[in-house]
Amino acid sequence: MPQPSDDWHGLIGQPVDHIDTPAAVVDLDAMERNLQRMAAFAHRHGVRLRPHAKMHKSAELARQQMAAGAVGVCVQKASEAQALWAGGVHNIFISNQVLAAEKLERLRTLSDAMAAQDGQLALAVDSALGVHRLARAFADAPAALDVFVELDVGQGRCGVSDAATALALAQQVAAAPGLRFAGVQAYHGAAQHLRSSHERAAAVQQAVAFVVQTRAVLTQAQLPPPLVTGAGTGSFALEAASGVYGELQAGSYLFMDADYARNQVGTDEPQFEQALFIKAAVMSRGPKHAVCDAGHKSHAIDSGLPTVWGQALQCVACSDEHTTLRGAALPALGDTVWLVPGHCDPTVNLHDTLIGVRGGLVRGQVERLIAVDARGALR
Amino acid sequence: MPQPSDDWHGLIGQPVDHIDTPAAVVDLDAMERNLQRMAAFAHRHGVRLRPHAKMHKSAELARQQMAAGAVGVCVQKASEAQALWAGGVHNIFISNQVLAAEKLERLRTLSDAMAAQDGQLALAVDSALGVHRLARAFADAPAALDVFVELDVGQGRCGVSDAATALALAQQVAAAPGLRFAGVQAYHGAAQHLRSSHERAAAVQQAVAFVVQTRAVLTQAQLPPPLVTGAGTGSFALEAASGVYGELQAGSYLFMDADYARNQVGTDEPQFEQALFIKAAVMSRGPKHAVCDAGHKSHAIDSGLPTVWGQALQCVACSDEHTTLRGAALPALGDTVWLVPGHCDPTVNLHDTLIGVRGGLVRGQVERLIAVDARGALR
Numbered sequence: 001m002p003q004p005s006d007d008w009h010g011l012i013g014q015p016v017d018h019i020d021t022p023a024a025v026v027d028l029d030a031m032e033r034n035l036q037r038m039a040a041f042a043h044r045h046g047v048r049l050r051p052h053a054k055m056h057k058s059a060e061l062a063r064q065q066m067a068a069g070a071v072g073v074c075v076q077k078a079s080e081a082q083a084l085w086a087g088g089v090h091n092i093f094i095s096n097q098v099l100a101a102e103k104l105e106r107l108r109t110l111s112d113a114m115a116a117q118d119g120q121l122a123l124a125v126d127s128a129l130g131v132h133r134l135a136r137a138f139a140d141a142p143a144a145l146d147v148f149v150e151l152d153v154g155q156g157r158c159g160v161s162d163a164a165t166a167l168a169l170a171q172q173v174a175a176a177p178g179l180r181f182a183g184v185q186a187y188h189g190a191a192q193h194l195r196s197s198h199e200r201a202a203a204v205q206q207a208v209a210f211v212v213q214t215r216a217v218l219t220q221a222q223l224p225p226p227l228v229t230g231a232g233t234g235s236f237a238l239e240a241a242s243g244v245y246g247e248l249q250a251g252s253y254l255f256m257d258a259d260y261a262r263n264q265v266g267t268d269e270p271q272f273e274q275a276l277f278i279k280a281a282v283m284s285r286g287p288k289h290a291v292c293d294a295g296h297k298s299h300a301i302d303s304g305l306p307t308v309w310g311q312a313l314q315c316v317a318c319s320d321e322h323t324t325l326r327g328a329a330l331p332a333l334g335d336t337v338w339l340v341p342g343h344c345d346p347t348v349n350l351h352d353t354l355i356g357v358r359g360g361l362v363r364g365q366v367e368r369l370i371a372v373d374a375r376g377a378l379r
Numbered sequence: 380m381p382q383p384s385d386d387w388h389g390l391i392g393q394p395v396d397h398i399d400t401p402a403a404v405v406d407l408d409a410m411e412r413n414l415q416r417m418a419a420f421a422h423r424h425g426v427r428l429r430p431h432a433k434m435h436k437s438a439e440l441a442r443q444q445m446a447a448g449a450v451g452v453c454v455q456k457a458s459e460a461q462a463l464w465a466g467g468v469h470n471i472f473i474s475n476q477v478l479a480a481e482k483l484e485r486l487r488t489l490s491d492a493m494a495a496q497d498g499q500l501a502l503a504v505d506s507a508l509g510v511h512r513l514a515r516a517f518a519d520a521p522a523a524l525d526v527f528v529e530l531d532v533g534q535g536r537c538g539v540s541d542a543a544t545a546l547a548l549a550q551q552v553a554a555a556p557g558l559r560f561a562g563v564q565a566y567h568g569a570a571q572h573l574r575s576s577h578e579r580a581a582a583v584q585q586a587v588a589f590v591v592q593t594r595a596v597l598t599q600a601q602l603p604p605p606l607v608t609g610a611g612t613g614s615f616a617l618e619a620a621s622g623v624y625g626e627l628q629a630g631s632y633l634f635m636d637a638d639y640a641r642n643q644v645g646t647d648e649p650q651f652e653q654a655l656f657i658k659a660a661v662m663s664r665g666p667k668h669a670v671c672d673a674g675h676k677s678h679a680i681d682s683g684l685p686t687v688w689g690q691a692l693q694c695v696a697c698s699d700e701h702t703t704l705r706g707a708a709l710p711a712l713g714d715t716v717w718l719v720p721g722h723c724d725p726t727v728n729l730h731d732t733l734i735g736v737r738g739g740l741v742r743g744q745v746e747r748l749i750a751v752d753a754r755g756a757l758r
Binding site: 161 | 386399400401402433455456475476477478479481482505506508509531535536537538540568660662663664665668670673675676677679680681696697698699700701703712713724725728729730731754755757758
């Protein structure tokens, strides 16, 4: 588990100015407002909140979310679950398929350890082979593994595409001694970044229709799904309003990013603030451009280049260690530039430590270092 | 400095089949052939080789390159230099600008330590402020810092754009007690991925013309540049043939990637083999697609999606933890897929450990673990 780099420790209590660049900086005030807004939303709508920790990969932040009412967290990988459990998170849903024997061995050990301390591990499945492997790995487990059957509700990635297959998998799970049929995983990834509320509503409506149909087939067969879980930061208000989803998995809302900032948000949805920034400094200047010292080894560009916070500057190119900026009023050599990453999840995964700042980016100071416990946890 | 994860240690001597997924795997035979081919090329053309270690970030591989004749390595960041020095690399050129006081303090400490063991640190500069800061930091240094004046030879990123400015900086360097004017840094990043030899030749010809002009101006002023350094894996044969460049900085040739594989290579250039792979496994199957367990947290997609090695499959989408594959003969659940990353440098930066395999990807076995010493070294 990576520990915050020693180099950063002297920063606690120091002004923001003292943070060397590039660095991943979290505005703790904004983050905590985001955290409370989503917790309040879930509470108000009577749905459970299980934030996706694939975004922050931090046990500390997961515990902070749970202290505010979240039932647990999601992750995508067995090794992420291991890292968060080691950091004190006791309720984890791997919202993804796991088939490899080596991984299932690790998960069995993890599940047993979690169960012994009143924790709970859960997993998604979308194939008969997957259930078969799980059933074998957990046949003699002291505590059952919660298993969700994943539906492909529109992304065209993982998940089964028809209710009959979902039923067959649910029956297979229900018949396995070490497994418990926990419900349906129904996340529509492709819906998250449709820009208008209208487009997202249409996409989620289709997802809900498939879930309703599947639920009817399962209920008919005496296997009503105990829970329907899914949703992301771009769509959670729609799933919450559906009356079908009992649990929301949004994760990005805590930090936000330039891509989610491009979504038009409905008036009945909470507004989230940008809380994750890359602090960068200008290291080279031309007459018409400036170059800062953070490139795509500092911030992921899979969802587009970063934007610049609080300055009329455009990022026009990113390479591994540089970002090129243009604008009418270019910053001078050495000036600070705050980049808003295009995509928060893979950006966080580039850093071992997030620097938590209290009091804003201008006059604030470093309050604490947040370890990215599951950074690089790919397996 | 990250150590290879304990999980991997049991793998040494095991067959490739036993490597859990996703994992960054290096075909050591292919890598060593690449290493020898480039070393032989440089030797044959009478130019120095200083491979860019921003690609592999590994002290072990840097030392292997130097054992085959490289004079040292390049890096982009002060913290990369620190990590490689800690791993026994004693000749390092930071081919980039450093302005921040905190970083210069670290570099002064590093330079002093290196000089005390017959090592040498070098740095690029492209501004008067940059030289001023360097001069102050190294004023009383026991050993001079080698300083290269960077020219913008076509990328439009860092570097000065005219010979007069280059001369002014060289004079400023030469006048500073702790600095030594070491020559000219002239890397044409944009030329590397022009697809035809013809386009690359035209781009490098322009770069060479600017270097020649600058060299004349410097020579006229009694400051002939001791060395012109630059070039990358897409263009090094052109710089070597120019008669102007004395040192080649190519880095990607050691591992290669899907982007460089798209370059048409001239008949007089050495051919490099793909040596870096992401081992992935199919975790979900639809009727017309397969999903493997490596996404862009495993392999960088800034230069395009990965290709699939040895199978007629196309990567059609990557998300954080998944890659979706299409093709006529789709692999089955659990099957291994070898991905060739779009871009090697930022891919390596996602991994703490590279798994070195001897004897090929099919029948080979794990020979050793290669620590990515400077993974995440951003500052």
